[in-house]
Amino acid sequence: MHNQTFYLEKLVRDNVAKLKPYSSARDEFKDFHEDMVFLDANENPYNTGVNRYPDPQQVTLKQHLSSVKRVPVDQILLGNGSDEVLDLLFRAFCEPNVDNVVTLPPTYGMYAVLAATNAIANREVLLSKDFQPDVNSILDQVDHQTKMIFLCSPNNPTANSFEAASITYLLENFKGLVVVDEAYIDFSAAESWSTQLHNYPNLVIIQTLSKAYGLAGIRLGICYASAEIIGVLNKIKPPYNVNELTQKRALERILNYESVASEINSILKQRDALSKVLLEVNYVNKVYPSEANFILARVDDANKRYNQLLEKGIVVRNRSSQALCENTLRFTVGTTEENEKLIAVLKELA
Ligand SMILES: *Cc1c(COP(=O)(O)O)cnc(C)c1O
Numbered sequence: 063m064h065n066q067t068f069y070l071e072k073l074v075r076d077n078v079a080k081l082k083p084y085s086s087a088r089d090e091f092k093d094f095h096e097d098m099v100f101l102d103a104n105e106n107p108y109n110t111g112v113n114r115y116p117d118p119q120q121v122t123l124k125q126h127l128s129s130v131k132r133v134p135v136d137q138i139l140l141g142n143g144s145d146e147v148l149d150l151l152f153r154a155f156c157e158p159n160v161d162n163v164v165t166l167p168p169t170y171g172m173y174a175v176l177a178a179t180n181a182i183a184n185r186e187v188l189l190s191k192d193f194q195p196d197v198n199s200i201l202d203q204v205d206h207q208t209k210m211i212f213l214c215s216p217n218n219p220t221a222n223s224f225e226a227a228s229i230t231y232l233l234e235n236f237k238g239l240v241v242v243d244e245a246y247i248d249f250s251a252a253e254s255w256s257t258q259l260h261n262y263p264n265l266v267i268i269q270t271l272s273k274a275y276g277l278a279g280i281r282l283g284i285c286y287a288s289a290e291i292i293g294v295l296n297k298i299k300p301p302y303n304v305n306e307l308t309q310k311r312a313l314e315r316i317l318n319y320e321s322v323a324s325e326i327n328s329i330l331k332q333r334d335a336l337s338k339v340l341l342e343v344n345y346v347n348k349v350y351p352s353e354a355n356f357i358l359a360r361v362d363d364a365n366k367r368y369n370q371l372l373e374k375g376i377v378v379r380n381r382s383s384q385a386l387c388e389n390t391l392r393f394t395v396g397t398t399e400e401n402e403k404l405i406a407v408l409k410e411l412a
Contacts, residue, residue, distance in 0.1 A: 068237055068263045070290050073155050073209055078298055086301040088118050116306040123309050126316050127284065133256050136289040139296060140304050144245060144270045144283030145172055150295045151266065151285075152180040155209045155239065164203055164211045166195055168219060168384035170243065173212045182209075188385055193220040193350075195228045201235060210239045210266075216246040219381045219392045221352035223252045233262045239291070241266045246354035248274030248326055249333075256286050263288050273355060274326050275315055280308040329355050333395045339405050340393075344412045347389075356394045364389040367411065374407045 071079070087103035106113050120140050128135045141147035156163065158181035165173045167186050177184040185203045190196050200211060211232055215224040233240050242255045244267055255267050267286040272278035282304065285295065315322065333352055340349045340359050345367065348360040358381065361367045368380040368391060379392040395401065 070263070070288075070294070073238060074294055075153075075155065075157050078154050078294065081297060083297045084301055086115070086118055088115050089301070112306050114306075116302055116304065116309055118301045120304050120309055123304075123313050123316075126313060130316060130319065131254075131256055131286070133259065133286045134289070137259060137286055137292055139285040139287075139292045139299070141283040141285065141299065142303050142308075143272065143281040144243070144268050145176075146281075146299075146303060147268055147283040147285045147295075148172060148241075149176050149180075150299055151210060151239070151241065152176050152182060154294050154298055156180055156182045157207075158182065161207045161209045162205075163209060164200055166200070166213065166217075168193075168217075168381070168387050169212070169214045170218045170245075173214075189217075189220070191386070193217060193222050193386070195224055195232070197228050197231050197235075200232065204236060204238075208236075208238055210241050211236055212241050212243065214243040214245070215252070216244075216250050216353040218245065218354065219356070219358055219379070219384065219387065219390070221246075221350055221354045221356060221358050223250055223353050226252070229255065233258075233265055237264065239264050239266050241268060243268045245270050245273055248322075249330060249355050250353035252353065259286060259288065263290075266291060271312055271315065274329075275312075275322055276325060277311060277315055280311050282308055282312045328398075329395050332398060332401055333357065336393070336395060336401050336405070340408070343408045346408075356392050358387070358390050358392050360388075360390050362389070364391055367391060370411050371404075371407060376404055376407055 091102060103115055105115065124135045124138050124140065127138060139147065141150065162183035162185055163177055164185045164187060166189050168189065174184050187196060187200050187203055195213065213224055213229060216222060217224065229242065244254055247254050247269065255265060259265055265287065269284040271280065271282040333355065337349050337352065337357055340346050340357065345362040346359050347362065350358040364380050364382040368378065371378055381387040381390045381392050393404065
């Protein structure tokens with residue numbers, strides 16, 4: 063399994079390779095001028111602000127993302143949240159009831175749900191005790207029908223980043239797609255894998271505006287990959303998958319990066335303060351280091367503590383049902399006031 067040549071055409075499903083994409087009115091006519099009369103898309107002509115279909119390729123938004131993230135426009139695909147982007151990957155590359163993927167629990171639950179939805183076997187390889195990928199066990203699970211390996215880094219719910227050497231090893235020794243989910247990258251000291259796209263034709267990176275950018279409500283997920291992979295996903299994406307309101311709000315936020323950066327800064331300070339104080343709570347047995355905007359902590363009895371917090375009006379996530387996460391709670395870092403309330407309540411319960 064060393065230095066395998068990567069053939070994208072071997073990964074794409076036959077039906078996807080053969081299909082001719084839907085061509086929308088806006089795809090066929092793009093040469094937009096103010097004084098033109100658009101009678102091609104059966105839109106209502108009266109202006110509501112959103113009576114026209116949105117740009118199916120989100121060109122303006124991608125151009126700005128491209129300059130911020132330093133990834134060429136033709137290596138970017140946008141979706142209705144990362145969830146849509148992940149689903150597109152399954153539908154483009156995984157043949158139902160034939161292919162399989164590898165995921166590494168404890169991790170983000172959507173990979174398993176999307177695998178099941180698309181009738182794709184999910185081969186689970188547990189992370190090590192220190193929540194790192196076990197590359198040899200992963201490659202042992204891989205066969206000719208393995209199309210993707212999902213690496214969530216920083217990982218949800220464990221909050222740590224995966225060692226770069228492990229990710230590189232998988233990129234070099236697996237001939238399918240290595241999908242690195244970077245939903246929490248803006249909270250991490252680690253560099254985004256987007257700088258490595260030119261080195262690895264099988265690297266796919268997922269990001270989102272739902273966390274650091276504070277826009278979970280608009281649903282905007284991002285995929286960075288080779289222009290060839292992006293081309294395949296573009297063939298099957300719904301033509302108007304990112305609506306006009308979302309494109310506008312996303313662009314405003316990206317152009318106002320200073321406020322995003324200052325919020326990230328505050329969240330990081332709060333996270334580190336919260337981690338320290340959690341250690342002072344007598345029924346907290348372990349606080350895991352975090353490179354995300356949440357903290358995983360092991361307590362004496364997670365169900366009991368979860369319910370006690372709930373009675374006080376504080377909702378956290380009980381992750382105890384996840385592999386390697388017995389008696390853990392996941393705390394999202396809130397505002398200063400919210401965190402103070404959390405700490406006060408936690409100490410009062412002691
Ligand atoms: C929150 C989260 C996402 C974001 O999903 P969206 O659909 O973009 O809101 C993606 N991956 C992980 C691991 C997450 O925790």
